[in-house]
Amino acid sequence: MYNKGTATRTHIINTANNLFYHQGFNQTSFTDIAQSAGIPKGNFYHYFKTKEEILEDVIQQRIKNIENQLNNIEELNLQPADRIRFFISALKNNKNGFAQYGCPVGSIITELGKTQLALKTKSKMILELIQNWLSSQFQQSGKHKTTANTLSRHIMVRIQGAIVIAHAYEDKSCFTEEINQLLEWIDKEASNAE
Amino acid sequence: MYNKGTATRTHIINTANNLFYHQGFNQTSFTDIAQSAGIPKGNFYHYFKTKEEILEDVIQQRIKNIENQLNNIEELNLQPADRIRFFISALKNNKNGFAQYGCPVGSIITELGKTQLALKTKSKMILELIQNWLSSQFQQSGKHKTTANTLSRHIMVRIQGAIVIAHAYEDKSCFTEEINQLLEWIDKEASNAE
DNA sequence: GTCTATACCTTGATAGAC
DNA sequence: GTCTATCAAGGTATAGAC
Numbered sequence A, B: 001m002y003n004k005g006t007a008t009r010t011h012i013i014n015t016a017n018n019l020f021y022h023q024g025f026n027q028t029s030f031t032d033i034a035q036s037a038g039i040p041k042g043n044f045y046h047y048f049k050t051k052e053e054i055l056e057d058v059i060q061q062r063i064k065n066i067e068n069q070l071n072n073i074e075e076l077n078l079q080p081a082d083r084i085r086f087f088i089s090a091l092k093n094n095k096n097g098f099a100q101y102g103c104p105v106g107s108i109i110t111e112l113g114k115t116q117l118a119l120k121t122k123s124k125m126i127l128e129l130i131q132n133w134l135s136s137q138f139q140q141s142g143k144h145k146t147t148a149n150t151l152s153r154h155i156m157v158r159i160q161g162a163i164v165i166a167h168a169y170e171d172k173s174c175f176t177e178e179i180n181q182l183l184e185w186i187d188k189e190a191s192n193a194e
Numbered sequence C: 001g002t003c004t005a006t007a008c009c010t011t012g013a014t015a016g017a018c
Numbered sequence D: 001g002t003c004t005a006t007c008a009a010g011g012t013a014t015a016g017a018c
Helices: A004-023 A030-037 A041-047 A051-074 A080-101 A104-115 A117-140 A145-169 A172-191 B004-023 B030-037 B041-047 B051-074 B080-101 B104-115 B117-140 B145-169 B172-191
Strands: none
Touching (some): A004 A041, A030 A041, A080 A172, A104 A145, A145 B104, B030 B041, B051 B080, B145 B172
16 A cells, blocks of 8 residues: 655655765755655654654664665575675675765764764664674674674674775775775684684 | 963964864864953954864874874883783773763864865874874884784774774773773784794 | 745854953 | 854744645
8 A cells, every 4th residue: 555655755865865875964964855755744754753763764774774684695505604704795785875965874974973872873873783693694604702893893893994994995896805805804813713 | 471362372273172172173162262261252363363284283283292292102211012002002091072062183084074175184183193103113012014013003093993883882881891801912912033 | 726925943154242 | 353243054843735
């Protein structure tokens, strides 16, 4: 059953998602979102009372997308260590966006982390989702829990760092090279018995 | 000879520097800076015509500070590889600020990199200054230029990544641990002959 | 559910008296 | 060099007709 209201709402969330990524949260106004979505401002408030509400829905949508992506990887019949490699290699598909706009998650956390802690905490859940999944793969490959947590955090650090530097230098090849180094590091760590 | 005008100007730059770090550039208004500095807004415009101008001076001041810091390290009579270790270890003194506000340089580049490219390019000079110094140390320790550039960039990646994650998780120990891992990595790389 | 009009506030920026 | 008063633009948010 087609539900116009839900479709409009989803349309707003998708529009806001892109604008938050490309312009930042605070630099994106209601007017920006309404205009990009092709919806008059008045109607807009029928769906969302505040910009915070939109961000919360944007985060929920991103979480769903990443969960789907991770579930798809799980269905590929790979070994846990290869799932990790697959996930990280797939990031290279986003290299253009990373070099131009930074990480959709990392950049918004950096922005909100200064003065909007409640919203930042919610955004942080996306990072935790990914790190927990990585840690789970390491544990399935035989690592102890504490080791798996350290390794997965280290991967997060290097991914975020590679994106920050690629964005700063507007150089996507720098992201690719750092990710390839990271993949080599994983090969070494994965073969370490424990 | 005491020059009131210059002192006021410096006072404004220092105030703005802190506010840009703690609140972000776009989230810091003229009123914020004027109030924090204890200067009426009207007088304020006597010193700076636009917020962009203030940022440019803030960046220049940060560059001078870092140049001083690097020069001090050079005077310590250390081997090049030890200068690198010294610089990176010293970052641990800032761990509280990193966990609470992120990297003063990285976070502003991430913010400005989305829609204010001219200002971002100027901020980026701070990163380049540090990376060039690191690369120079590697070259002095016998590495080839291209190798030195890759190694220094990798250090920048891991520092920025460690700060982003420490900031996201509001966990300074996470920064310290990643920096310690980085120092171990440097020990290994420095001993590699070339 | 859709849209227009508008109220109210904060922002960057200026004019001009002292 | 210092300060008050003020402006125009743009922001969030609402009221209410359709």
